[in-house]
Each structure stands twice: as C-alpha cells, then as structure tokens.
Amino acid sequence: MPLCFARVQYVHCVKKMRKRVLSFLLIFSFLLCACQKQPATEVPSEPHAESSAASENTEELSSRPDVSENLSAGGISAPDVNENPSVGVQNADNTPKSNTGANGAAAPSGNQNVQLPAEAPKQNTASFSVDCKNAIDYGILDNPNFAGLLPQNGVILSDGNVQFTEGESAMTVLKRVLKSQKTVCQITSGGYVKSIAGLSEKDCGETSGWLYRVNGKLPNVSCKYYKLQTGDRVEFIYTCRMGDVGEY
Amino acid sequence: MKKQILSVLAVLCVLSMLCLTAFAAPHSAEEEKVAAWLGNPENTQFDYEETTFVDNLIDWTAFSLARAGKPAPSEYADYINAAVANSFDAMYPSDLARTVLAVTANGMDAKSIGGHDLLAALAAVDYSSQIYLSSLNSPLLAMNFKSDFPFDAALKATLVESLLAVQQPDGGWAYCSVDQGYGVYSDADSTAMTVQALAPYYTENEAVGRAVDKALAYLQAQIGATGALEAWGAPSGESTAQFILALCELGIDPTDNVYTNNGKTLLDGVKSFITENGGARNYQGMEDPLTTYQVLLALNAANRYAEKRESVFTYVEKTEDPTNPVPNVSSDSENATTADNVSQNVEIPKTGPAVTATGAFAAVLCAGAVCTLRKKDA
Numbered sequence: 001m002p003l004c005f006a007r008v009q010y011v012h013c014v015k016k017m018r019k020r021v022l023s024f025l026l027i028f029s030f031l032l033c034a035c036q037k038q039p040a041t042e043v044p045s046e047p048h049a050e051s052s053a054a055s056e057n058t059e060e061l062s063s064r065p066d067v068s069e070n071l072s073a074g075g076i077s078a079p080d081v082n083e084n085p086s087v088g089v090q091n092a093d094n095t096p097k098s099n100t101g102a103n104g105a106a107a108p109s110g111n112q113n114v115q116l117p118a119e120a121p122k123q124n125t126a127s128f129s130v131d132c133k134n135a136i137d138y139g140i141l142d143n144p145n146f147a148g149l150l151p152q153n154g155v156i157l158s159d160g161n162v163q164f165t166e167g168e169s170a171m172t173v174l175k176r177v178l179k180s181q182k183t184v185c186q187i188t189s190g191g192y193v194k195s196i197a198g199l200s201e202k203d204c205g206e207t208s209g210w211l212y213r214v215n216g217k218l219p220n221v222s223c224k225y226y227k228l229q230t231g232d233r234v235e236f237i238y239t240c241r242m243g244d245v246g247e248y
Numbered sequence: 249m250k251k252q253i254l255s256v257l258a259v260l261c262v263l264s265m266l267c268l269t270a271f272a273a274p275h276s277a278e279e280e281k282v283a284a285w286l287g288n289p290e291n292t293q294f295d296y297e298e299t300t301f302v303d304n305l306i307d308w309t310a311f312s313l314a315r316a317g318k319p320a321p322s323e324y325a326d327y328i329n330a331a332v333a334n335s336f337d338a339m340y341p342s343d344l345a346r347t348v349l350a351v352t353a354n355g356m357d358a359k360s361i362g363g364h365d366l367l368a369a370l371a372a373v374d375y376s377s378q379i380y381l382s383s384l385n386s387p388l389l390a391m392n393f394k395s396d397f398p399f400d401a402a403l404k405a406t407l408v409e410s411l412l413a414v415q416q417p418d419g420g421w422a423y424c425s426v427d428q429g430y431g432v433y434s435d436a437d438s439t440a441m442t443v444q445a446l447a448p449y450y451t452e453n454e455a456v457g458r459a460v461d462k463a464l465a466y467l468q469a470q471i472g473a474t475g476a477l478e479a480w481g482a483p484s485g486e487s488t489a490q491f492i493l494a495l496c497e498l499g500i501d502p503t504d505n506v507y508t509n510n511g512k513t514l515l516d517g518v519k520s521f522i523t524e525n526g527g528a529r530n531y532q533g534m535e536d537p538l539t540t541y542q543v544l545l546a547l548n549a550a551n552r553y554a555e556k557r558e559s560v561f562t563y564v565e566k567t568e569d570p571t572n573p574v575p576n577v578s579s580d581s582e583n584a585t586t587a588d589n590v591s592q593n594v595e596i597p598k599t600g601p602a603v604t605a606t607g608a609f610a611a612v613l614c615a616g617a618v619c620t621l622r623k624k625d626a
Contacts, residue, residue: 186300186301188303188304188305189292189293189294189295189299189303189304189305189306189537190304190305190537190538194301200338206428207428207429221532225530225532225534225536241429242429242430
C-alpha cells in the first residue's frame, strides 16, 4: 500500500515536471522566435561574435582613410598629400621656422602670442591660425580673381586662442572661427578642406591645397577626426607644392 | 512509447530552434545593421543646409543607402539641387559621375539636377586629357549604371581604352597616371574601382579580360590573414570592400576559395571592421561614415550576388506591373519615387525574416504536437 502510494506520487510528480518542461519549451520557443525577428529592425541588442573582433589596426602607418574621397574628388588633396608616406616628414630643411627644441602639446613656437594662461586650468583653449603665404609667394594676387580677396601678407586668421569644449574636432572649431569672422570656407563632410576665403585646392597648381599642422606636426587624420587637446597650436596652411609645408 | 514520441518531438523542437539561430542571421541582418548606423544622422552629422558644394561623403552615403533599400532623407534632394546649381562649373568628372549615380539610385532624374543635365555634362568631358584615374573610372561606372542612359558605345569604348592604357606593369592602377612628385604607384582601391567600371566588358572585350585578370591577381596577392586586404600596411576595410564590389560586378562569388586566405573569406575580412553598433572602423579604429558606406556597399553586393539580383552598379528601374504583384528577381529591389515603391523597399532584405518565420512556424508546430500528444496521454 505505501509502495503503491509512492508510485502514484511519483507519477504525479513526473507529470507535473513534464508539464513544466513542456510549457517552458513552448514559452522558450516563442521567446526565441520573437528575439530572432528583432535584429532586422533593431540595431544594438545582438552581440555578433564576428563583429566584435578586435581591430588589427595597431599602427597608423600609411593607410589613406580618405583615399576614395580623394579618388573621387579627382584631385590631389591636402590630407592625401600629408598622409602619403613619402611626403611630409622629409623636408626638414625647408621648415619655415627652425625651432629645434619645440615639442608636444603646450609648446608654442617662438614668436607668437600664444602664452597659455596658467590661471585657466579647466578652460579648453587652443590656438588657431590660417595662412596662405605660399599662395601669395606663388603669385596668386596677380590673378584678377583673387586680387581683392586675399590679404597681402597671406594671414587669413592670425594666431589666437579659441575656446572649445571637450571632444570637439579641429574641423568643428575651424568652421566656427571662420564663421565668426565671416570668412567663407568649404569643408567636406569627411573633413577635407577644399577652400578657405575663396582660395581652393589646385588654385596654385595641381598639388596645391589646404593642409594642417598641430604643434608642428602633420596629423595623419583629417581634421574631422583630430580631437583637440587644450594648448594645441593648430595651423591651416596653404601648400603649393610638396615640401613648402614641413614639420617642426 | 508516448514518452519516446514526446522526447523525439521535444528534440525536434529544440533542433528547429537551433536551426533558427544558425540560419536566421544571414547577411541581410548584418547589412540592415550597418545601413541603420549609416542612416542615423547622429553618426554621419551631415549638414545638408550648410553644404553648398557637392560633397563626396554625403553623395556616396545616399547612393549606398539607396542600394540597400533605404532612400535618402528628404533633405538630400534639396542639398544636391542647390549644390549642383552652386558649384556646377567647379565639378570634376568624378563629381558629375558620383552625382549621377546617387541621384539615379534615389529615383531622381540626372538630366535635371540644379538646372543642369548631368548626363550631357558627363558626355561632354574631354576624356583624352584626364590624368586622374577617378576622372576615367567613375564616369565609365556612371555611364554603365542604367541601360537607357544616352551614352554611345564609342564614348564608352574611348574610356575603356584610356583605362587600359594606364594600367601599371604590376596589374594595378594608380591614383594619378602622371608623377606629381611622389611617384606613380598602383593601389588596391584605384585598381578595384577600375575593375568595377570595366566589368561589363570583361567577356566581350578580350583586352579587358586580360587586364582584369591581371588586376585580380594583383588584388588577390594583398589578402592578409584576416581575409581583409592589407593594402596600406594594415588591414583595410575600405580596400576589402572595393575588392568585393569588383568581384560581384564580375559575377564572381566574393567568398570564392581563390580569394580566401587562412580560411577567411573577403566577406569575413570586411565584417571584421563592423562594430557592435553597426558602424565600420577606419584604419585608426574609429567608426567612420567613409568606411561604413563602403562596407555597406560590399555587404549589399554580396547579398545581391547570393540572391541573384542585379549588381550594385546595375540599375534596373522598378517596373510598374499591376498584373505581377510578386516581384521577380530582377525587378524587386529598385526604388523609390512613389510611396508604393518605398513600402516595397522597406521589405527588401527578405531572406532573414523569411527564414526566421519558417523556423518559428516549425517550432510552434512541434510544440503544438507535443501538447496534443501530452493531452492524449493524460
């Protein structure tokens, strides 16, 4: 009798369990179906194994991020030139200023009024300048189209401090500064500077155009992807031929 | 006995769900994810109003999204009309070509953009004097895009010949065919883009056939251990994407063994650049619209290949045929002037959801059967 009772209990238990398992399976299958449909419309939820594979880009050598942009722009463009492995670094002898000891972030070069105020620790400031001296030397002012347009000394924006908020790019701040002094510019969504103050790429020959230096170095990213650091000295410079803008 | 049937059914149920997880994430889910990232203005930060000139990245993004079934936002038409009106005289041949591709893919008329006939402008270019490769390969790509574009065969033949004439001895093409002070080197991107433009002539023109074969060998040699091209000293999502596009234009399977290295296909290679957000990393490891639109085009090209649809650079206008409501392979995907078309576009990448639905149905059937059996049992 007790044995029989035990069996009944057992069967009962098993049935209960089975019921649970089955309902669990049912619910689970519905849930799964529901989940499966999501990634088509929803973006972030599903971690794809292959997509989280770590980047192998350990070095920032010569890869040209803007290559297709430049390719389709049909022209040699400044970021292109400065990312080309064979350009940029080599013309130390042509460097306009010979300040050998200048290094890194807060070291403005010699003659300029970029003394960073030590009393403003939380204020993000960087210095910006825009010059087209090379175009003036090239003789751009002989071209009637440019005669009244460009300043004789080639200084479109003189070196001065600009405030920015954390995370802003050189492109964003350049656009803002130029806008504030009503200087027109064309900067592509990819961060390539086509023209400033009406002076465009190729106006002084096939390899001419705008490029930029930060603290004396030619960054190998477009200015859209250069995140400003406080104390940066940013110079947008017109180049006419390889070597007339070097690093220091 | 019942127990056994039950367990078999339960196993079946579980199996069908396993199948779901295995097959329900086809390429199209990935394509959707990347398209969603690229279609998000927060990621691209395009300033349509302030952009008064034709903008490479905006146009290619509009083209890529349209090919992936997502028409450009309404601001695009305003921007492109104003930009062309404003900068028409300064447009390079490659600008004209890209604009033709982008507007056509978005259902606009390339003969009337910003008051200009871009097709006529493209036909009027003096192609004999171009030294930049993109002034040759982009126009040819654009001319091939739609079969009723009014470009005569002689003009296209001139472009083909010009391209063949500047192929480098290593089989690749260089960005500029004249030394501007830093040498003339072949590169993967220029080469792959040129192959895309030459693809329609691959079989009919023997010289093109030889040139393209050589180019494919040049590109294949650059595939690295991740399946991606290591064109600039590090794996490049952009170069890999362009290569996939080139193969798909030729009708070659982008996962073909010939282009598989270390067990990794080109598609594996290109997918390795996609982040969990759906963006694609540039060579610095940052999510970048420039990389992302190219990766999106590559995924789209691979899906078109797998589904036997027309290629990315072959535009087939959607035929309005009420007697044939189920679109056939060659006419289903195109877009996008009417609301009707838009709704159709939204449903394009069908395989994923279709497989999912079938699997789900099977799972429910199984579960239902289990239930019924169990009831009988009771």
